[in-house]
Amino acid sequence: MGNGSSVPLPIDDRAGVHCAPFPHSPGFPPSMTHAVFRLRAECLARATRPFVARGSRAPRCPRCRVIPAYCFCDQRPQVPANAGMCLFMYYSEPLKPSNTGWLIADVVADTAAFEWSRIALDPAAEALLNDPQWQPYVVFPGEYAEPERVVEEVAVEPGKRPLFILLDATWTEARKMFRKSPYLDRFPVLSLRPEQISRYRLRRSKRDEHLCTAEVAALCLELGGDSQAAGALDAYLDLFTERYLGAKHALPLDLESPAHQALRPYL
Template sequence: MRIHAFHRLLQYRQSIATKPFKARGAKVNRCTYCQVAKQYCICEHQPSIESKFAALIILSENEVCKPSNTGRLILDVITDGHAFQWNRTEPQSELIDLINHAEYQPIIVFPEEYVDDKQRLVSSSKTSAFNNKKPLFIFLDGSWREARKMFRKSDYLSDLPVLSIKPDALSNYIMRKSDNDAHLATVEVASLVFGQYGEPGTEKLLSSWFEVFKETYMMSKTRYSSDPTRPVLTSFLNRDKSLD
């Protein structure tokens, strides 16, 4: 498996923690990397794909240690991936350097209704305006309340273009529910972005990996009836990899 930026961020947070992370499911003996119960570890099946995109996940403090987090699944698939914990006033210098790197065109993915300056909005048809730079899609990963705070209170993001996604389907995320059922999990948003920007193979692979994660994650829940034959994982392993 490939150890990526989210894994390193989680390991750092765990190394400086003064007390163990305690939340629902904390008693499950989890894999360090895929965060599902060790007996169901999916690390050996981690996919990857050659993509023309890069991904940056900026996570709220609470989100980094949640085993149900889905933002890290994006970095399982996208090899040019980055992850940082959000800080309003003292962002990491590495994060600022990445956003300003000449190779990339950073683009925040966020709903249009929260963008006051509509001139910041871009669409998937405007890639020619980026002067052949590699799109660096920025996903704000946290609860909906946390994501809005990150979007509004991060001066270093305030001038970046914004891509707004209008999904045709409601969220299929079953591990955690938003107050608004129309809100998507971070990985679902990323899948739509990659598809709309012309990489249906990346969209399909990421969506399929999310389904594998959901199936496996729910197997550790005693109140959830799961299929021990793991049909979703079986289907994923039998996929036509030439389509990835």
């Protein structure tokens, strides 16, 4: 869901997908080199003018993206996950402080992030999707897919691990991405039926059932058998939301809030 930020103008073409796969990149401390962090750095390097987000006058922690007084870098969950995540991100998403794909990469070690393109699939993304260790699922509402592609359960073949493909964008952008990504047409579409209303309060949606990307990822982890990682991601999202809004409204920091207490078992 869009937050009204202005976006950078890319240098020449937007045909190629820029990627940040699993391995750490040199030049950053290991704690700051997950896939979304690196993709953000690539987007900034290619921008022809500064990205201006809401509240951009205040300095932000480069790791957790909130102002230093509300930094939560020491609250990053430490949990294992069998599943992998593949984020195809609309080009402005890695730059938005409210983006929750960042949280997924914090929690799930095997998270890859790619800038979405309708024209070409980056070789690194193609290699990931063809890697025999993974069983990919495109996560999207089944009403937008051919019925024969739609599944509601994760049934992984022996020797494989689930790889959840998430389209990280506003709802309008994500629908366009789903329609215009022919390289994903060969994969089943995992259609989620969430019972809860979205808890995400950093951007507005017209429909309560529209979940943010991290909420979707947590549901996928639960379906894939990674219950501990699912709980950690849910709790981490709640803490991120609390710290982000606390910084926005200059609220006192409560280290014993329900969000802090819920996350503690995963630290």
